Structures are given as C-alpha cells and as structure tokens.
Amino acid sequence: MTGPETFEGTVLVGREFDPVEGRVVVEDGTVTAVEAAATGSSDVILPAFVNAHTHIGDSIAKEAGGGLSLDELVAPPDGLKHRLLRDASHDETVEAMRRSLQFMAETGTAAHVEFREGDVDGVEAIGEAVADVPIESVVLGRGSIDAMEHPSSDGYGASGARDGDFDAARNATRRAGKLFAIHAGERDPDDINAAMDLDPDVLVHMVHPDPVHLDRLSDAEVPVVVCPRSNLVTGVGVAPLRELLDRTTVALGTDNVMLNSPSMFREMEFAAKLTDATAVEVLRMATVNGAEIADLDCGLIEEGRPGPVVVLDGDSDNLTGVRDPVRAVVRRAGASDVKRIVR
Template identity: 30%
Template sequence: MSQVHLRASLALIGDDLRAVRDVCVTVDDDGVVESVEGWGSCPWDSAGGTWAALLPQPANAHVHSADGRFPEFGVDLGLHELVAPPDGLKYRLLSTLSPTETALDIWRTYRAAYELGVGLLVDFREGGGLGCLAAQRARSMVPDMDVLVLGTPGPSFPGWCQGLGLSSPLDYSEGVLRALTSQLRPSFTHVAEDPENRREGDLEVALRAGFTAIVHGTHLSRDDLQAIAERGVALVMCPRSNMWHGLRPPPVADAISLGVTLGLGSDNAAWNLPDPWGEAEEAMLIARSQGLRGAPAAVLEALMVGGYRAAGLEPRTVEEGRKLHAVLVDAYSTGILSAADTASAIIRRARAGLALRADGSRLAYLSKAGIY
C-alpha cells in the first residue's frame, strides 16, 4: 500500500473547521494524515481536483435503524400512535421480524448512512441485548463507519450494547436510572419531545440520573437549556422528525446562544433517511426563523463535531497526525467554491455533490442510487 494524495480547492481543517484553500492532503501507509500543504505538492494522479471540497465526515447522533424496513408507514398517525412503547405501530411492526430480517434491515439503514458520507451513527436499538446483537451483525458490514449501538432493558441486556438509549427517563425509577447510567456510558434518553413529558419533569429526572446526552429537547425553555449547558450535557436535535410528527421546531437559536453542545440526528428511519445534512439545513432554517442570523457556523460545528462529542468520541476532523476520515464534494457544480458564506453553502449544498469518501487510505466512490 502506498501514500494517497487528495487535492481540493477548499478543505475544512481541524476541530475548529477552519476553511483552507488549495490544499493537498497526504495520507501515509497507515491511513494517517501526514501533511496538509499547498496543492502544488500533489502529484498528477491525486484524487480530487480543482472541483473538490474536502470535508470531515458528519455525525448522525440519533437513529432508530430497524424502522427503515417500513418506510412511510402510518403517515396519518401522531407521534404516540406511531412510536410509543410498547404498543406503538413501529413496535408492532418490528415484532413481526426475524433476527435475520432485523439485521438486514438495520444494515440497509447503515448502508444508506455510509453512502451519505456519515462517519458516526448513534443507533437507539429496541429489544434489549438481542436488539443490540442484530445491530452488531449489521455493523460488521460497514467497517469504515463508526456505529455506536445504544440499548434499552430487555432480553439479554446489556449484552452487545455499547451504551444506554432510553425512550424516556420517566419509564423507570430514579434508582434504576442511576444504576443504568453508572454502568453504561454514554447514556442517552429522549427528553421534552412533547409537552406532556416535559410537564412531568423528564429533564429534571434525566439530569439527576446522570445521562450524558439528551435527545430532542423540543419543549425546553431557556432556563432548561442553561441548566444543560452548565452541566455539560449534550443535546441532540432532530428537527425534521419533530416537524414530521407535528411537534414544534426545537429551540435551535436559544441552544446555540447559550453554548449547549449540539448534535444532530435523523431519528426514525421509517420517516427520514439517515441524513444529517438534511437535519443541519433544517436546523439552520429554524435558527433563522427564531431570529439568530449567525447560525451557519454553529450548525456546521454541530454536524461535524458536536455529534461526536455527544457520544464521547473524537470528531473525525481532518488534521495532521489523525487517521483520515473525509468526504470529497463537487464544490464547483454546487456553488460552494464561489459562495459568499462557506458554512451556509456547505450545509445547504454539500449533500448534492457527494462524490468520494476517504477512510484512511481507502477511497470509495459514493453513489446514492439505490439507497432504500
């Protein structure tokens, strides 16, 4: 195996995602970034070119993967009818699948995420340890994408689970919750997705129990968000899911202005492709509608850095000395190279130009044809 060189007119470098023009990234035999230099150092047969932007692989920090077996089911139903355990439509549908079918359907979601350039997918798995086992079987077929499998109490739990993912902290006593969160890290739970759960104090229970991250937060106030920020608890927002289920938009602007660590997730694969780019665009539009004009840079950070940090992992950012995990995007045709605001352009346009992903020295051309 020999060195790999990638040439791009634009690259986002480091955890601060600083935009650098005209770069040549050299990757050594171990897949580690050896240098980031001017593109004059690139040989003629480098991957990429003047058309390209080199971007970190984004994180999708909240997915329910097996739902993808049932796309667009129950479009006339509300949130609780669709997903409330144990009798929501999705649970009844999932119960009809064999373990092999479940693993294959999870793999289909993972493959779709891989083709969208995703570097990390945080999967909430139903069905206890056996549900996590199905995800681990699927995960083995996408080795270049990190998958964090979070489980919920059930058969063989916590076997094969890499952390905790609960539908609601209100489903358990606080003693049980504290035992679970002390044993399983990271620990995520849905919080304040609807007004009923918020009125019952789900955030306070989650904070007392020591969860490392909460998901949705649709009905959190500024005071709630301040409390989250002060405790260092991450918030994963799923704006497309919230809108689809008839909920109000999440408080993106307040969360950004208060310095909350933000990630983005696509939620149920039945109703959303596992596409964090779409979540980022929706979050940016919501922030603008909520009066925050400086949102693009913060939303880009949530997409490419915050989701990893919510999961307790190092971001897959491009930097010398780190293994390369990146995507090459056609930034010429999509207008990114000539855009007045680079962060906004990447959020809104990169998905349409996804061309190549690089994982170490392995290069894979991306084709969204055939996804789902």
C-alpha cells in the same frame, strides 16, 4: 496498511472549518498533512459526519404511519414502530438495517449513535447488520440492563422519564463506564427535570425546555442532540437551537428511519434554514460535536487526527459557482455531490 493518498481542493480545517485551498494527505486512516497550496481543484474536503441519534431498526417500515401522532407512531410498548418491529423477522430486520447503514456510509457518515430496540437480540442484530459496512455503530441498548451489559453495547438509550423508572439502568451504566442517554422534552417540558435528575450523559430532542431547564443545562453542561426533521414530521415543534447552543454542546441526529432518511445533508439543511444557527455551528453539530458526545476521535480535519474525510465534487451541477464552501456544505450539498469517502 495503505500508502498515503493526497486530495486537493478547498479543505475545511479545524473546529472553525476555515476554508484553505490546498491538499490533505491521508495514510492508514489518519490525516498526516494539511498543506496550503494553489491547486486549481474545485473539490471541497470536509470531515465525515457523526449522526448522533438514530433508530435504524425502523428501516423495516419507511414512511409507515402517515398522519399518526408521536405517541401513536413511537410510544412504547404499542406504538406503530414497536408493533412492526415485533412482527418483523430477524433476517428482515437485519437486512433493512444493513441497507440504511450502507446509505449512511455512502453519503459521508462515519459513525452513528443508535438507540437499539429489541433488548439483547436487538444489540446482536445491529452487530450483524454493520459487520460488512464501513461505518461505526455506537450502540445504546434498550429494554433490560442485559442489553447495556452486552459486550457489543456502548450504553443504554432510555425512551423517556415518563415511560418508566430508569434509575437502575443509569446506575448500571455508571458502574460499567458506559453512556446513558435519554429522550427529554420532545412533546412537552414535563419530563425534562426527571430526565436531568438521572445525570445523563446525553439528552435527546429538548424541543420544549423552560428557562429553568436551560439554566440546568448550562450548569450541568449536559450535551443535547436535536433532530429537527423528525420533530417537524411528528408535529412537536423545533428545538430552540440558539438557546441550546449558547449553553451546551449540541449535536445533530436524524432519528427514526421510519420518518426520515438518515441523511446528514438533509438534516443540516433543515437545521440551518429553520433556525439562526450559523453554517459553522451546524457543521460542527454534524461532525465533531457528535463525535465528542460518543467519545469518538473523529469529526475534524487536523494533522494527526484520524479520518475519515468526505470529498465533494465542487464542479457538480449543484455546487459549481459556490462562493462560501461551508454554507454550501450545510445548506446545498447532497448525496449526489459526494465524490469520495476516504477512510
């Protein structure tokens, strides 16, 4: 148990992130008060991020595979990442993941949704990696159904409908009351209908939806996680964010650590500058939308809601003089502006 702590500045409140000059009181991990008041503080206080799609195991091979195609990089079973994962020792993989998780925690990420390679061993490895890191891992096992049924697994993360038959895994997650997520529409639209036929809880990427797929999304209200930096690096394009936002819940993920740092600041900036999504929409994608997809109770600053919250130094060389704090968080802020993570 900890006593109440008070933080002053511009507070981004609720789902609209209304900028309110005032203070936030946090006690034992819960926001107990949000008060409007003149404070004189230039700090910006926002909810911590939820990174809605990661492959943290790829931390063993950062920046490997330059110039390779998507399939050459990540397609199972013999894409570069899978070969490198097989060759890495257990201890090497755990330590590499721990370092990436620590970076995420230090840069404002409260939780992430992990597609965890390595079957049961992979699920157990990330449990080891995250044990001493202040971040929540929502783990979606891959491989056998045993990976999903492991006590530390929160569901199943399927590679894509063209890669195999996932009916059994989908049925098992449904029986267990766990999440089923699947990559779809990353390089072309050909696997989207088959993925949606599985009635997934989450679709990842959706770079190439046809109008019929957008209609299905709207009807089924299946959430989508987009990963713009990863899609650019692999040359598959940029998801039609406006069309997706107009039809369903959209969250933001950083995807493979092999290709990109797991920085939600960088991912937000890309999403905002590459598309016509508003700063409020992008910040929502990086916080409460990811939380809701993962069934987590975080991502908003409201009285009675759990934290954590991020305090940015509004007087940093980067942020001083900012006129629009939400745009500044989404398009300008970075790791060096983080003053405090309040958990």
